Amino acid sequence: MTAEYRHLHLLLEGQTEETVVNNVLEPYLQDRGWTITKSIVTTKRPATGPASHGGVSSWAKLEREIRLLLRNSDIHTLTTLFDYYGFPADSPGMGDRPAASAYDRVDHVEKALVSAISDTRFVPHLIMHELETWVFAATEQLGWLFSGNDLARRVLKDVEDAGGPELVNDGLDTAPSKRLARYCDSYSKTSDGPLAIADLGIDALRARCPHLDSWLTHLDTRLS
Structure with missing residues (x-):
């Protein structure tokens, strides 16, 4: 397989995801053999002026973006980085999620999207x-x-109570972002978060986040 057929495009939810891709995921994926392109989902296409990017409110808008990207025959694999928390309720699989573990529920939605x-x-x-x-x-x-701040201690307790970072839930007041904002007024989503992730590194991140690890493992299989 030539590099031409190892073109991986990442469709991202917003600028924070783009920062993490730039600093952590893209270097790793390039080392694995992928040629990387990426874009932030378009949320509004006005008749005049530039399009708006970041966030998505409906499946119809996201589906349109996905299908537009798939018109490019040079793309070998198109993947996404979207939060499960707040994912459009009208998306395939969201309305009939099983009464099962969080991993099974997310897997159900991803399979429905496929x-x-x-x-x-x-x-x-x-x-x-x-x-x-x-x-x-x-x-x-x-x-x-x-x-000097107890942020790390409180986050660690949440992780231990949940059974892992990926299991900290998606409640309106208890999702990870809500907890971080409540625990530390000076925490910055766009700078502190990506910096902490980059300092942790991809290997440790994979070890602590099984769903992320499974996704990257699957991408590896598509290189062969």
Whole structure:
């Protein structure tokens, strides 16, 4: 397989995801053999002026973006980085999620998205439960960034109580991002979070986040 057929495009939810891809995921994926392109989902296409990017409110808008990207025959694999928390309720699989574990529920939605798009190049990935989950995996790094603050201690307790960073839930008041904002007024989603994740590193992140690890393992299989 030539590099031409190892073109991986990442469709991202927003700028924070883009920062993490630039600093952590893209270097790793390039080392594995992928040629990387990426874009932030378009949320509004006005008749005049530039399009708006970041976040998504409906499946119809996201589906349109996915299908537009898949028109590019040079893309070998199209994947996504979207939060499971707040994912559009009208998306395939969201309305009939099983009464099962969080992993099984997310897996159910991802499989439904695959069926809806019906293109073997499409490999959706929903972050459990949002990008800040990966920050919860970096408790030691949070301690370095916020020495003298009990942020890291509180995050570590949440992770231990939940059974892992990916299992910190998706409640309106208890999702990882909500907890971080409540625990530390000075915490910055766009800078502190990506920095903590980058300091943790991809190997430790994979070890602590099984759903993320499974996604990257699957991408590896598509290189062969």
